[in-house]
Amino acid sequence: MTMDYLAIKRALQIGDRSEQGRMLFDEARDVRKWEEIRTSPFYRDMVADLREEGERLLSEPIVSLPFSSFKLFDTAGARIEFERSFFARRKRLSILAFLSLLDRNSELYLPALEDAIWAICDEYTWCLPAHLGGNSLKPSHLRRNRHSIDLFAAETGFALAEIVSLLKERIHPIVASRAEAEVKERVLETYCSLGSSYEWETLGNNWASVCGGSVGAAALYLIPSAEELAPIVHRLLGTMESYLAGFENDGASTEGVGYWSYGFGFYSYFASLLKQRTAGRIDLLEGEKIKQIALFHQKCYLTGPYTVPFSDCEPTSLFPMGLIHALKRRYPEIHVPNIEQKWSIAKDPIGRWGPFIRDFVWSRAEWIGEEWPDGTYFLPDAQWAVVRRTIDGERYAFAAKGGHNDEPHNQNDLGSFVLHVGGETLLTDLGSGEYTKGYFGAERYSYVCNSSAGHSVPIVEGSYQQAGAAYRAKALRFEESEEQVSYTLDLTEAYGTANLQSLVRQFTFKQRVLELRDRYVFREPPSSVISRFITLYEPAVSADGRVRVEGAAFGVEAVYDRRAAKPVIHRFDFMNKDSKLIPVYAIDLEAERPAEEVLMTVRFEIYSLT
Structure with missing residues (x-):
């Protein structure tokens, strides 16, 4: 130019x-x-x-x-x-x-x-x-x-x-x-x-x-x-x-x-x-x-x-x-x-x-368009992975991101992801909140949608991700085959926690299942480790600890080792960009008696309600 x-x-x-x-x-x-x-x-x-x-x-x-x-x-x-x-x-x-x-x-x-x-x-x-x-x-x-x-x-x-x-x-x-x-x-x-x-x-x-x-x-x-x-x-x-x-x-x-x-x-x-x-x-x-x-x-x-x-x-x-x-x-x-x-x-x-x-x-009347095609996209600079698949006539989609916490319109969201099927985003990212003076000022990260507290990311010893370019992810691997897509991110630098030595998050998306593995290494046993997941649908927790999220036509069950973690549900209100107050739910899986090394594995299994 x-x-x-x-x-x-x-x-x-x-x-x-x-x-x-x-x-x-x-x-x-x-x-x-x-x-x-x-x-x-x-x-x-x-x-x-x-x-x-x-x-x-x-x-x-x-x-x-x-x-x-x-x-x-x-x-x-x-x-x-x-x-x-x-x-x-x-x-x-x-x-x-x-x-x-x-x-x-x-x-x-x-x-x-x-x-x-x-x-x-x-x-x-x-x-x-x-x-x-x-x-x-x-x-x-x-x-x-x-x-x-x-x-x-x-x-x-x-x-x-x-x-x-x-x-x-x-x-x-x-x-x-x-x-x-x-x-x-x-x-x-x-x-x-x-x-x-x-x-x-x-x-x-x-x-x-x-x-x-x-x-x-x-x-x-x-x-x-x-x-x-x-x-x-x-x-x-x-x-x-x-x-x-x-x-x-x-x-x-x-x-x-x-x-x-x-x-x-x-x-x-x-x-x-x-x-x-x-x-x-x-x-x-x-x-x-x-x-x-x-x-x-x-x-x-x-x-x-x-x-x-x-x-x-x-x-x-x-x-x-x-x-x-x-x-x-x-x-x-x-x-x-x-x-x-x-x-x-x-x-x-x-x-x-x-x-x-x-x-x-500028439009052409003969171009009436069609639904988005299946596809797998990895954007290495942005560290975005986006997958669209049709399985037995239903549309499934998954997306996850790395990047850093000083991006334009930044949110502290390294490792955040969404899981979507048939027009329902069962696990979501909240996106934009209501634009106010505080939203673009010093108060920005007090808004839940901008804080990592409002994203499907770990909470490490009670600490959330920090804002700034120094807090960043590293894309370690992205692999695609006919059967599955795997994306691995190093999130160690997203947190300002001295005790955390390593945090690697791996996504594997296969058929109707998204498997998430978070592997932590600490200098000494941590006070707490929580895997948080965000949804707009009220979760149900059974007496034996099973966690389900159900929309109108589809649901997803979080399958995890119920001996190693316990579920806690939090509800909070979120003012979206349209100035509408909507309920949001956080599913926290808290590790029981975490040691210097923690492996948290969760399988999100999608099922039909019809």
């Missing part, structure tokens, strides 16, 4: 001389594609949902953003009250813009769209209070808050610039001009101002690609001069390199599939626009590493929408149809999931414009 300033300038100048470079996002201007969207059975239900939502929006006023909710983050640590209304405005903008493009001969939605644009231009800041560094209520930061660039200021600039470009001949000139002026002032001039520098420019996570890609997209739309664009693009390509540096060669995003969709999505939107603007001279989607990043998506699912929920990934995730279809055109190995598992803005609270419009104009 590395390009010098002169090469970038020449590429942009070549774009100036081509029709492709002058008309960005031409796929959204194709009248034949819009006719297909209006008439194809593939899009019928999607469009119907959006028309219904559009009718509702026409009958409801624009939601306000009062100071009483804006101040809550810095006064009470709460995010959801303000963000719910903030995102409702962006969702309103996106849906009304889409319907205006869909019904190009109708003025029905244009007045409401103009009002939505005007209201966003009126906002005090396009940043979330949570992203203003504790300065949202300081009078000395009035101007700085207006001109800060976070994820959502950048996204807002991208959305307004693109919507105005697509609808400029139909919306009122003062609305279009004001929107462009606000994007230039708040985003582009701020980004280009003397001495400007942002932490996200050198990050290796979604902030780099979303902020950088959105700033870049807005610049491509609003700055026609190749001479003015060249230094901006040159700087942004450095940010894109930082983003890609966050991936190793296995292409894994340790933030999880949700943040992969977000970060790599915005990377791809910018890449597509820049390729068009330079008439194909700059292509950010070239290269083997990019291909591996693209292929990561299909390695992140158990069955259907159920994800490998490590880090701050949610237990289910709907796929970005437009992005996946676009990547498949580039890389035929990309798997297109069943259309029923696609993301829908009608059901999404955030309402992002970039993925929404591309779900329609």
Whole structure:
């Protein structure tokens, strides 16, 4: 990707001389594609949902953003009250813009769209209070808050610039001009101002690609001069390199599939626009590493929408149809999931414009998709193992992770795993909790989903895993055959316990059985050794110590030496990312009279309830 300033300038100048470079996002201007969207059975239900939502929006006023909710983050640590209304405005903008493009001969939605644009231009800041560094209520930061660039200021600039470009001949000139002026002032001039520098420019996570890609997209739309664009693009390509540096060669995003969709999505939107603007001279989607990043998506699912929920990934995730279809055109190995598992803005609270419009104009109606194929994936850099198998017509899946405890959206989860069958994750990883001020602050590991206390990992002499890059796993072996998959991790360095000399965890997944072996070596007999397993289903413990977890159609029994360990069940409440309080159960198998060497073996045997 590395390009010098002169090469970038020449590429942009070549774009100036081509029709492709002058008309960005031409796929959204194709009248034949819009006719297909209006008439194809593939899009019928999607469009119907959006028309219904559009009718509702026409009958409801624009939601306000009062100071009483804006101040809550810095006064009470709460995010959801303000963000719910903030995102409702962006969702309103996106849906009304889409319907205006869909019904190009109708003025029905244009007045409401103009009002939505005007209201966003009126906002005090396009940043979330949570992203203003504790300065949202300081009078000395009035101007700085207006001109800060976070994820959502950048996204807002991208959305307004693109919507105005697509609808400029139909919306009122003062609305279009004001929107462009606000994007230039708040985003582009701020980004280009003397001495400007942002932490996200050198990050290796979604902030780099979303902020950088959105700033870049807005610049491509609003700055026609190749001479003015060249230094901006040159700087942004450095940010894109930082983003890609966050991936190793296995292409894994340790933030999880949700943040992969977000970060790599915005990377791809910018890449597509820049390729068009330079008439194909700059292509950010070239290269083997990019291909591996693209292929990561299909390695992140158990069955259907159920994800490998490590880090701050949610237990289910709907796929970005437009992005996946676009990547498949580039890389035929990309798997297109069943259309029923696609993301829908009608059901999404955030309402992002970039993925929404591309779900329609980048998609192909003939690609209805299919269930995830069987597969075994080992990602050596991330130290993830993911296995999907079909046994007698039922889908079984297992995933486990190593890594280190300073990953993006980190959780102390070395050695964590999930066991899934037929749409039920019987042993789980909780994924993301509710985002609050404390969740990303000093209190992060007091949240059970972020602490190793909320994961299926050992508790060593009452100690949990520690946070930081020094606390890490080592992947010792990964072996695959037709009959079984075996994965062995050294977890010794995950714990800050001086008495622990060695802890090796081995998973063996065969047919309907997952066997787990934890082998400990201590300097002297430990005070306690516990193997903890997390589930959302209430476990049952029989009088003789058998432990069972049952879902609706399947169950799993933990088979272990009941003379060597005793089971204890703990229940606690967990506030998930959707702000729903759900019960969680921890199954603790505590070793009886542990010696210097302890071998804890548990066989999880899956059975049908029908």
